[in-house]
Amino acid sequence: MIKQISLFFVLCVFVSMNTRAQVVEDFQPSPVNQPGSAYPQVNSEGRVRTQIMAPDAKSVQLDIGGVKYDMVKDENGLWTGESAPQDVGFHYYQLNIDGASVPDPGSLFFYGACRYGSGIEVPSDDQxxxxxxxxxxxxxxxxxxxxxxxxxxxxxxxxxxxxxxxxxxxxxxxxxxxxxxxxxxxxxxxxxxxxxxxxxxxxxxxxxxxxxxxxxxxxxxxxxxxxxxxxxxxxxxxxxxxxxxxxxxxxxxxxxxxxxxxxxxxxxxxxxxxxxxxxxxxxxxxxxxxxxxxxxxxxxxxxxxxxxxxxxxxxxxxxxxxxxxxxxxxxxxxxxxxxxxxxxxxxxxxxxxxxxxxxxxxx
Amino acid sequence: MIKQISLFFVLCVFVSMNTRAQVVEDFQPSPVNQPGSAYPQVNSEGRVRTQIMAPDAKSVQLDIGGVKYDMVKDENGLWTGESAPQDVGFHYYQLNIDGASVPDPGSLFFYGACRYGSGIEVPSDDQxxxxxxxxxxxxxxxxxxxxxxxxxxxxxxxxxxxxxxxxxxxxxxxxxxxxxxxxxxxxxxxxxxxxxxxxxxxxxxxxxxxxxxxxxxxxxxxxxxxxxxxxxxxxxxxxxxxxxxxxxxxxxxxxxxxxxxxxxxxxxxxxxxxxxxxxxxxxxxxxxxxxxxxxxxxxxxxxxxxxxxxxxxxxxxxxxxxxxxxxxxxxxxxxxxxxxxxxxxxxxxxxxxxxxxxxxxxx
Structure with missing residues (x-):
């Protein structure tokens, strides 16, 4: 029994580490960012990563493709997080800051989902x-x-x-x-x-x-x-x-x-x-x-x-x-x-x- | 001394009530709101009032004309607040949610202050x-x-x-x-x-x-x-x-x-x-x-x-x-x-x- 639990634990740690290792660190700014804005970014897998300063927030999420991804705060109050890989092309998204749904100030804004809000471009072979x-x-x-x-x-x-x-x-x-x-x-x-x-x-x-x-x-x-x-x-x-x-x-x-x-x-x-x-x-x-x-x-x-x-x-x-x-x-x-x-x-x-x-x- | 304190207290309450009474309750949605959005609003004094749902936030501010105005949360997590009277015409503004500076999702977005962000129109006699x-x-x-x-x-x-x-x-x-x-x-x-x-x-x-x-x-x-x-x-x-x-x-x-x-x-x-x-x-x-x-x-x-x-x-x-x-x-x-x-x-x-x-x- 202990052996089984240990194995399960080791397996979970492995899966967790493996998931992290799978994020390819070749993120580039989205071409539809605000002028001069380094974030949001997209990597070659189609993952979307964004950042926002929110030093007093308890929870910040990236909300894209119907899924909310928890972001993580550093010691300066800068939150960073990324999504699972997205399909190539254009996607609407937003941020959730302590329960408020708001546009990501780093992106340009597009009319979709019945409002002007953030959008991101995931590179495609035929772009x-x-x-x-x-x-x-x-x-x-x-x-x-x-x-x-x-x-x-x-x-x-x-x-x-x-x-x-x-x-x-x-x-x-x-x-x-x-x-x-x-x-x-x-x-x-x-x-x-x-x-x-x-x-x-x-x-x-x-x-x-x-x-x-x-x-x-x-x-x-x-x-x-x-x-x-x-x-x-x-x-x-x-x-x-x-x-x-x-x-x-x-x-x-x-x-x-x-x-x-x-x-x-x-x-x-x-x-x-x-x-x-x-x-x-x-x-x-x-x-x-x-x-x-x-x-x-x-x-x-x-x-x-x-x-x-x-x-x-x-x-x-x-x-x-x-x-x-x-x-x-x-x-x-x-x-x-x-x-x-x-x-x-x-x-x-x-x-x-x-x-x-x-x-x-x-x- | 007690009399003085009481007078001071009464005076403060009076000033406070009087300040409140000065907000004219004839707010109307801004003409440059997102389609169907009831807020932000402007009253005949040129005060800007906005609302945002942020149930888990500790602090939300309306940031307009270089001044940050504290907003107040109700029991449902809806924050409301208004500014001092603004000049007639168009103003850029933003919200601060637990330290994050973001556009107000209720407004349309305009390029100014080196980024696309919220804007509001205060009615003028010559509009x-x-x-x-x-x-x-x-x-x-x-x-x-x-x-x-x-x-x-x-x-x-x-x-x-x-x-x-x-x-x-x-x-x-x-x-x-x-x-x-x-x-x-x-x-x-x-x-x-x-x-x-x-x-x-x-x-x-x-x-x-x-x-x-x-x-x-x-x-x-x-x-x-x-x-x-x-x-x-x-x-x-x-x-x-x-x-x-x-x-x-x-x-x-x-x-x-x-x-x-x-x-x-x-x-x-x-x-x-x-x-x-x-x-x-x-x-x-x-x-x-x-x-x-x-x-x-x-x-x-x-x-x-x-x-x-x-x-x-x-x-x-x-x-x-x-x-x-x-x-x-x-x-x-x-x-x-x-x-x-x-x-x-x-x-x-x-x-x-x-x-x-x-x-x-x-x-």
């Missing part, structure tokens, strides 16, 4: 798809468009491709691109890096230059449990009757169905699906990123449909996307699917999905 | 100058321009007036507008609300439509004490040799001296002064907002100078600005000054200054 390279850059316009139906002026971001402002007469196709639940119109142009993905694809000759319009999908006023009762009409009115006419008046667009696409991530895919089914006359390209699938019978009367694109992370339900694409193809519809390897329901899946879809649009 | 009204809105373009001298692609924000994207041939004058020390290129288009100030002036017919370009002034890498040794050359090169040519190529500008202005706040005024003195051939309108003054002898060889504009808050040193304007006028220079009533070295002074200057430019 150069959204890097800021020495190539011609398009512009991201912040616009405010009038909305009769909501009695407000509403914000959208509009990406125009490199050379748009120089070219005085060229007209461009348009992708309307929606964020997910608890995100907003900043999510695609900021953490989604839609503009840099496009700049790089255009520089490589892999995508036709087009305009991207990103606005708030009015998704966040409902409870997520209330999704079945979600009424698409208010947003459909803003998008179809107010935003599209504003964009077609104020930008040099090709303003017909054949040159108009709609895509969205997660609940933005849900919205894309509903709006394209309600209004088969408006868009010719449909994209659902981790946002459901179409059945061919739903699309039987969609006359000018050029492409259905569906995607998700390999850690989501890739089989559903694959079988839906096969079913659409068997129904005579041009369908493509994409599975993001090693990622879940997060922004890296959706950056990669945009990178794929953009190469297929308007060709 | 409609920057309100989002039902008028035509210009666009704020996020652009990335190549910079040989720094071997980077650099970000700027470009305001184009309403109708710019519709009008296919009209060309516009340009104002280059700089932020202050520990701010960046987001400060003018976000908390400065430069775009809404312009939209409203143009709608009222009070300003000629022009373009505004806002980039990072490379101010924050130096220590503030090192200002005397500040070398303007790196930023002057970026601005004059790289950004201006990019803007003149990519936007429909009137690309000559007579249609080009430079202005800046605080250290951005200091930069404006140095650059306009080094390069009298580039700009015809100079604006210093809480950012120093010119002497007429310095400008004796500035041949195409149309206007010198100097301003500050009434709580700064208005006499210096007034006497400098008088001295310039006596030297035959078209000089104007503006004093922002009731404000100090903060963004409301500078919003009002832009509102004044914009009405004088390019006329």
């Amino acid at each position: 150069e798809i959204f890097a800021i390279k020495d190539v011609p850059h398009g512009h991201v316009h912040e616009i405010w468009f009038p909305s009769e139906s909501t009695k407000t002026d509403r914000r959208a971001f509009v990406y125009t491709p490199p050379g748009y402002d120089k070219a005085s007469s060229e007209r461009y196709p348009v992708l309307y691109l929606q964020h997910g639940y608890c995100e907003n119109e900043t999510s695609w142009p900021v953490q989604g890096r839609a503009n840099f993905i496009m700049d790089n694809l255009i520089a490589e000759g892999k995508a036709r230059p087009f305009i991207i319009v990103m606005t708030y999908g009015m998704t966040n006023e409902i409870s997520f449990g209330g999704l079945r009762n979600f009424d698409i009409k208010p947003f459909q009115t803003v998008l179809i009757d107010e935003l599209i006419p504003y964009v077609d008046t104020n930008f040099r667009t090709l303003s017909n169905q054949e040159n108009r696409a709609m895509a969205g991530l997660s609940m933005g895919g849900f919205e894309t699906r509903l709006i394209t089914l309600n209004r088969p006359d408006v868009f010719s390209y449909y994209g659902l990123f981790s946002g459901g699938v179409y059945k061919s019978e739903e699309l039987s009367e969609h006359e000018n449909l050029k492409l259905v694109f569906m995607s998700c992370g390999s850690k989501e339900r890739p089989d559903g996307v694959k079988s839906a694409a096969a079913e659409l193809k068997s129904g005579g519809i041009n369908a493509e699917y994409y599975i993001s390897e090693g990622t879940a329901h997060e922004f890296h899946t959706w950056r990669r999905s945009l990178h794929q879809l953009a190469q297929l649009l308007f060709k | 409609e100058i920057f309100a989002i009204k039902d008028v035509p809105h210009g666009h704020v373009h996020e652009i990335w321009f190549p910079s040989e001298s720094t071997k980077t692609d650099r970000r700027a924000f470009v305001y184009t007036p309403p109708g710019y994207d519709k009008a296919s041939s009209e060309r516009y004058p340009v104002l280059y507008l700089q932020h202050g020390y520990c701010e960046n290129e987001t400060s003018w288009p976000v908390q400065g609300r430069a775009n809404f100030i312009m939209d409203n002036l143009i709608a009222e017919g009070k300003a000629r439509p022009f373009i505004i370009v806002m980039t990072y002034g490379m101010t924050n890498e130096i220590s503030f004490g090192g200002l005397r040794n500040f070398d303007i050359k790196p930023f002057q090169t970026v601005l004059i040799d790289e950004l201006i040519p990019y803007v003149d190529t990519n936007f429909r500008t009137l690309s000559n001296q007579e249609n080009r202005a430079m202005a800046g706040l605080s250290m951005g005024g200091f930069e404006t002064r140095l650059i306009t003195l080094n390069r009298p051939d580039v700009f015809s309108y100079y604006g210093l907002f809480s950012g120093g003054v010119y002497k007429s002898e310095e400008l004796s060889e500035h041949e195409n100078l149309k206007l010198v504009f100097m301003s500050c808050g009434s709580k700064e040193r208005p006499d210096g600005v007034k006497s400098a304007a008088a001295e310039l006028k006596s030297g035959g220079i078209n000089a104007e000054y503006y004093i922002s009533e009731g404000t100090a070295h903060e963004f409301h002074t500078w919003r009002r200054s832009l509102h004044q200057l914009a009405q004088l430019l390019f006329k």
Whole structure:
């Protein structure tokens, strides 16, 4: 019995030491830190480490990916701690200081989880798809468009491709691109890096230059449990009757169905699906990123449909996307699917999905 | 003696009650809160009140205007506290939780004090100058321009007036507008609300439509004490040799001296002064907002100078600005000054200054 206990004790110490030894000490500052901030950092395993001065605190935790990791205080009151390895790509996170949930002051802030809060970038093998390279850059316009139906002026971001402002007469196709639940119109142009993905694809000759319009999908006023009762009409009115006419008046667009696409991530895919089914006359390209699938019978009367694109992370339900694409193809519809390897329901899946879809649009 | 003590005690209680009674209970959520967030709030006296759940904290403080105000915990662990009355306009602030300085998760975040952190808006009588009204809105373009001298692609924000994207041939004058020390290129288009100030002036017919370009002034890498040794050359090169040519190529500008202005706040005024003195051939309108003054002898060889504009808050040193304007006028220079009533070295002074200057430019 004593022997067994001793063995168990030795084993526990070994496991504990081994766990410590497994943290690879090659941490680097996250590229989305505040200017000049050394923390948070990420190592080659994808562990996130951060620090904060809190000399009088009893408990500080790093809260990421749904798990809270205890941090440790040194003699100066500086707390340090790290997470388990995270998937590649972008993650929202926060700190808990004696029970208060607050942003980490070391990181930049991003709109997700229904609030502006901390974000971190875990390096990926394909991160150069959204890097800021020495190539011609398009512009991201912040616009405010009038909305009769909501009695407000509403914000959208509009990406125009490199050379748009120089070219005085060229007209461009348009992708309307929606964020997910608890995100907003900043999510695609900021953490989604839609503009840099496009700049790089255009520089490589892999995508036709087009305009991207990103606005708030009015998704966040409902409870997520209330999704079945979600009424698409208010947003459909803003998008179809107010935003599209504003964009077609104020930008040099090709303003017909054949040159108009709609895509969205997660609940933005849900919205894309509903709006394209309600209004088969408006868009010719449909994209659902981790946002459901179409059945061919739903699309039987969609006359000018050029492409259905569906995607998700390999850690989501890739089989559903694959079988839906096969079913659409068997129904005579041009369908493509994409599975993001090693990622879940997060922004890296959706950056990669945009990178794929953009190469297929308007060709 | 006992009588004296009693009197003192009664007096203290009275003062204490009276102090409490002085807090006017008409607090309203700040307009720059996170979506759906009830706190922070501001009352008609300009007091800031905020709340945060921190059940295990020993001490929480509201840190605003250089003063830390103790907050009080209720039985549920919710801390509440308020500041003394603040000047009208925009203020940066933070919370201190058991010694940790963190953003208030209830507010939106703004770049100032050398980091993105919390901000609050204290209502002012003239806040409609920057309100989002039902008028035509210009666009704020996020652009990335190549910079040989720094071997980077650099970000700027470009305001184009309403109708710019519709009008296919009209060309516009340009104002280059700089932020202050520990701010960046987001400060003018976000908390400065430069775009809404312009939209409203143009709608009222009070300003000629022009373009505004806002980039990072490379101010924050130096220590503030090192200002005397500040070398303007790196930023002057970026601005004059790289950004201006990019803007003149990519936007429909009137690309000559007579249609080009430079202005800046605080250290951005200091930069404006140095650059306009080094390069009298580039700009015809100079604006210093809480950012120093010119002497007429310095400008004796500035041949195409149309206007010198100097301003500050009434709580700064208005006499210096007034006497400098008088001295310039006596030297035959078209000089104007503006004093922002009731404000100090903060963004409301500078919003009002832009509102004044914009009405004088390019006329």
